[in-house]
Amino acid sequence: MKAGIINLNSGNLLSIVSAVEKCGCETRVITKPDANFDVLVMPGQGRFGFVCEQLNQNNWREFILDWIAQGKRFIGICVGMQVLFEKSLEDETAQGLAVFNGAIDKLKHPKTPMVGWAQLDSADTFYQNQFVYFVNSYGLPASDYCLATVNYGEQFCAIVKKDNVTGFQFHPEKSGHYGLEVLQRCLA
Amino acid sequence: MSLVPRIIPCLDVANGRVVKGTNFKQLLDMGDPIELALKYETQGADEIVFLDIKASVDKQASALAMIKKVAMTLSIPFTVGGGIKQLSDVDKFFDAGADKVTLNTAAVENPQLINQIANKYGSQSLIIAIDVNHESNGDLAIYTHGGSKRVKKPYANWINEVVERGAGEVLMTAMHKDGTGSGFDLELLKQADFPLPIIASGGANKPKDFLDAISAGADAVLAAGIFHRDEFTVADVKNYLINNNIKMRI
Numbered sequence: 001m002k003a004g005i006i007n008l009n010s011g012n013l014l015s016i017v018s019a020v021e022k023c024g025c026e027t028r029v030i031t032k033p034d035a036n037f038d039v040l041v042m043p044g045q046g047r048f049g050f051v052c053e054q055l056n057q058n059n060w061r062e063f064i065l066d067w068i069a070q071g072k073r074f075i076g077i078c079v080g081m082q083v084l085f086e087k088s089l090e091d092e093t094a095q096g097l098a099v100f101n102g103a104i105d106k107l108k109h110p111k112t113p114m115v116g117w118a119q120l121d122s123a124d125t126f127y128q129n130q131f132v133y134f135v136n137s138y139g140l141p142a143s144d145y146c147l148a149t150v151n152y153g154e155q156f157c158a159i160v161k162k163d164n165v166t167g168f169q170f171h172p173e174k175s176g177h178y179g180l181e182v183l184q185r186c187l188a
Numbered sequence: 189m190s191l192v193p194r195i196i197p198c199l200d201v202a203n204g205r206v207v208k209g210t211n212f213k214q215l216l217d218m219g220d221p222i223e224l225a226l227k228y229e230t231q232g233a234d235e236i237v238f239l240d241i242k243a244s245v246d247k248q249a250s251a252l253a254m255i256k257k258v259a260m261t262l263s264i265p266f267t268v269g270g271g272i273k274q275l276s277d278v279d280k281f282f283d284a285g286a287d288k289v290t291l292n293t294a295a296v297e298n299p300q301l302i303n304q305i306a307n308k309y310g311s312q313s314l315i316i317a318i319d320v321n322h323e324s325n326g327d328l329a330i331y332t333h334g335g336s337k338r339v340k341k342p343y344a345n346w347i348n349e350v351v352e353r354g355a356g357e358v359l360m361t362a363m364h365k366d367g368t369g370s371g372f373d374l375e376l377l378k379q380a381d382f383p384l385p386i387i388a389s390g391g392a393n394k395p396k397d398f399l400d401a402i403s404a405g406a407d408a409v410l411a412a413g414i415f416h417r418d419e420f421t422v423a424d425v426k427n428y429l430i431n432n433n434i435k436m437r438i
Binding site for chain 2: 012014015018019022045046110111113114115116117118119131133135151152171173174175176177179180
């Protein structure tokens with residue numbers, strides 16, 4: 001399995017690269033579109049608008065939409081998941097990829113940003129009651145494609161999935177051994 | 189369901205080895221940082237903090253190679269601190285793969301650095317460490333330079349300033365408790381009235397000390413010697429807490 005890690009100049013990639021490799025994948029960090037992979041992983045830290053702007057460089061937007069339309073595997077993490085939606089309250093003029101319908105909202109967290117471990121709620125026993133690591137202020141309150149939710153002040157989506165596209169609001173690469181199992185499940 | 193309290197082993201690093209002191213003095217060799225961190229992750233640690241004591245005192249930059257190796261090895265978040273003077277030092281730590289940085293001396297000497305880091309990397313990336321000491325006259329005083337230099341700024345003012353400038357968490361060390369094994373300073377935790385997660389540090393000797401700190405309001409508990417000396421594993425502490433109705437990640 002060959003995984004391409006998309007570098008959008010949005011945070012350090014060492015942890016995600018190492019995690020994907022621990023799952024048995026060959027990895028390469030790519031700064032320009034390259035289709036020579038079995039799966040693409042798009043991490044993202046920082047602002048929604050910044051990541052959307054990065055997608056406008058190097059033809060990323062067209063390439064990713066085309067890749068997904070072909071039914072190939074794609075994983076988005078944190079802001080890398082959020083930009084798969086239409087837009088975000090964080091940067092209202094920025095355009096997401098609109099792979100999923102819906103808008104990212106400011107969450108009603110007791111303390112902002114949410115930083116720490118919280119337990120998933122899911123109909124899937126693989127996810128139910130597992131602890132994963134979150135770092136976010138914005139998120140998706142609800143979606144038809146929600147596979148697992150989490151509650152911190154209010155309920156929001158922790159995992160979304162549509163066909164071969166999976167999005168994680170939390171950081172599987174920072175969620176210990178279980179996080180690696182989560183990654184492995186969509187990489188295997 | 190919500191965020192669960194975290195257990196955070198702290199590795200004080202000097203010259204590439206983990207060390208442990210008593211009341212900030214008398215350093216003892218405790219082993220290899222990467223090996224120890226991985227052991228604690230396996231035991232169920234929620235986060236790891238690496239503090240480069242020597243860097244702060246000798247004004248040396250910390251070993252970036254070690255941070256990179258940690259980022260590649262661990263699957264849980266980790267924080268690094270020590271030797272940070274300016275934003276460019278912080279850039280190097282994040283470039284090497286650190287999830288958060290922690291500042292003490294640099295934050296007191298150059299409070300604007302708190303704003304700079306929060307603006308560039310977000311509040312979630314910044315822990316302000318505050319070393320508090322009970323002076324003989326009963327006052328709470330703050331210290332920098334690894335506990336060797338008393339700061340004139342009053343404790344309460346400094347807390348407010350740290351919050352306003354955009355810190356993400358506060359790592360509170362009770363110096364008068366550090367390394368003594370006499371438990372955390374519960375009064376200090378109970379009095380702490382600010383809107384940031386608080387990491388209690390200094391004085392953990394047994395699992396009950398963790399329970400007391402969490403019950404007194406700590407969002408996370410940081411400890412070193414109790415784990416390094418193999419008196420209790422992280423799992424022992426978590427099991428004790430779970431048995432006392434504290435929800436923990438296992």
